[in-house]
Amino acid sequence: MTQDQARFAEDFLPPDEQDTATMRRARATDTTEGRMFTVTGGDWEDLLADNEFEHDERIIINMGPQHPSTHGVLRLILELEGETVVQARSVIGYLHTGIEKSCEYRTWTQGVTFVTRADYLSPAFNEAVYCMAVEKLLAIEVPERAQVIRVLLMELTRITSHLVALATGGMELGALTGMTAGFREREEGLHLMEFLTGLRMNMAFIRPGGVAQDLPENATERIAAFIKIMEERLPEYDKLLTGQPIWKARTVGVGLLPLEGCMQLGITGPILRSAGLPWDLRKTMPYCGYETYDFEVPTLTEGDCYARFLLRLAEIHESLKIMKQCNERLRQPGPVMVGDPKIGWPAQLSIGSDGMGNSLEYIRKIMGQSMESLIHHFKLVTEGFHVPAGQAYVGIENPRGELGCHVVSGGGTRPWRVHLRDPGFVNLQAMPAMSEGSMIADVVAAVASIDPVMGGVDR
């Protein structure tokens, strides 16, 4: 190394000591895109001490993909003039797991297990929308009780998902108590989910034709207890955040997206409703019997991060209202899976001495009494059911907006194509419109208010 090229104090060290020193220092490298500075493991001081460093105010910063305030593995490329964001672009794909392609190699029922892992904060919605699309192709009606259970699980999931949105959003803006409170309440919701379905997340409980099995005994008591706890604790969020001056300073008027911008960018969910359009598929294009429930669609007109926060909080209250009505309807017993033995999953699970498995009566029936039942069980479990050829699209309202599922069947026992229209994927396109021209700290608030879940965005 010649004296001209030497830029750092380490360059003057003996060669054997240089290596360890280089690993620690901040570096400047010349690339085709201009000079690139890397300070990982080093210090800005090194760069600033360097005479060649031009004090250029315009820099491009890569925020993410591993950054605590970008909501998972989201990478933001920000072009800054001082602290003002001139251009912002998001890079996604870091969590692409090929869920859609994997579905093509499993039976229709197994597909539920894949799609539930897409948007991992709202698994019940992924399962429901996929099953509703399959049921549309099969032209079957799901029993009333299964519909009620689906609505119950979806609203419970909406509450837990909104709580995470408040919690992580609060954390990213420095309201750490918001995070601990949000995760504390979410834990209550996940405990209830575990009691009802057997798993906290990714339950694969909703199946084509209904739900995997009926809710356990005491379900209504546990649901009522959860609603009671939530109603006691939700006012704390108002005390903690709604009127808090710092929270308002960080969110009011920040991340603005007016209605025309939302319409152009195809935005749905709380972001659209914060801009003034009361568009909620539960009301506008009802499914699962939502038209028979009494609830409101909260809407505001400010179109900023604060309005979105208020809407999420209000929607938790509305979801609790729906859960109460579900709880009433659950008193009516009934089947939870279609009666057609060519489609409905045959077994009912129960707890035995060696853990959970097929119930003893069922085993007795297929092994000792009915050869046909055994054949049906074997065919359904290994081969699955055939779905008539064609395609279907179903859209439902998940916590982030319209979650759509487009399925294509070639007539076989496996999906030909499954596509999830994830609202996080579409809504994330609004990030530049919300944050260009604002301060870098407001980008964090804007992304938090979009509430993207990368599992759903990247699928």
Next chain:
Amino acid sequence: MTTPSGTGPAAQPDRTSVDTPAEKPSGTTTDATPQGGAHAGDVARPEQALHHPSSPVPTTGLERTGMFGAHGSGDTSGYGLLISEPYTPAPAERPYGGWFDEVADALLAAMHERSIPPLALLQTTVANGEITFYIHRDFLTVMLWAIRDDESLRFELASSISGVDYGEGVPKRLHVVYELTSMTYRRRIRLEVAVDVDDAHVPSAVAVYPTADWHEREIWDMFGIVFSGHPGLTRILMPDDWLGHPQRKDYPLGGIPVEYKGAEIAAPDQRRSYS
């Protein structure tokens, strides 16, 4: 002899030996002649659609053989010789029912008003309570403008745009499917454009629906369909330097055999399939 349609791409090159007609060079979209609903009776029969080079909507899917779905084992039942013909969406007959007629009439009127030739609308299909308009590729953008802006249509929201690959051996195997929502009238329709794999170009919808930006990038990434006029058609889910388009049917799923208690379980796309 044949492989099941879902067995996986590794086994699929055999498909060409089956007597499904291979893609004809004349099968490109630009050669499609106007048919509309006028040809209704003919197109409904799959074999006609297959052997008709200018059929507006080609088959969507492969023929399936056998009754029990299992292949590769000695079949002495005779059911293995059964052949189910590939599925072709049938054109709908008037009346379509519900508000479908209203939308179809409004669409025809809007096309007339904007001097879009009738051949732009290749076929209308009603199935599963949904209406699908098959659109000629060259007229996609003008049709989208009409569908979005016409007062009696007003499909303001492009809910979802997705690609479908109907597999090797199917003419015009790549489809782009537009799910459009009218917030004014609370209706959903579907538009579909089919292109050849050798000429996978579709005009971009970004000018009409800016939300199409990422959808189209995803379809380019996953299916290799080029959207002409897109402001920046780059990969979105896969790395920039990735080769191939993973959701094509001839792209392998991947995966490795797993050993479990001494036995080996093949990768998902290599296992015996029943479909």
